[in-house]
Amino acid sequence: MITPPAPTTFYxxxxxxxxxxxxxxxxxxxxxxxxxxxxxxxxxxxxTIETLAAAERLTAHKNAVTLRVNALKEQA
Structure with missing residues (x-):
């Protein structure tokens, strides 16, 4: 039978x-x-972000940047 260690040892x-x-x-x-x-x-x-996203096949990231660029052009 295995006995648990004394409280002082555990502490x-x-x-x-x-x-x-x-x-x-x-x-x-x-x-x-x-x-x-x-x-x-x-x-x-x-x-640059679009180029990197395309190279890494992060299509959604590239599309998000493209949409934001277009939105900024429309605001101007």
Missing amino acids: RLTVTTATCSSLGLADFQKRMTVQELSKEGFSALAS
Whole structure:
């Protein structure tokens, strides 16, 4: 029959693991980068974005940029 460790041993193991572990809270959090472009910045990058999206076969992304470019042209 296996006996569980004494509470002091368990506590010692838990404290050691918690203080010496290579994992931290940041390892379990989702990180996200948010960027913002002005209309001018978007217009300057639009053709490059479309080219990259087409090369990576991200058709929906390319179409989204094309639609936004057309919408900006209509507003002007």
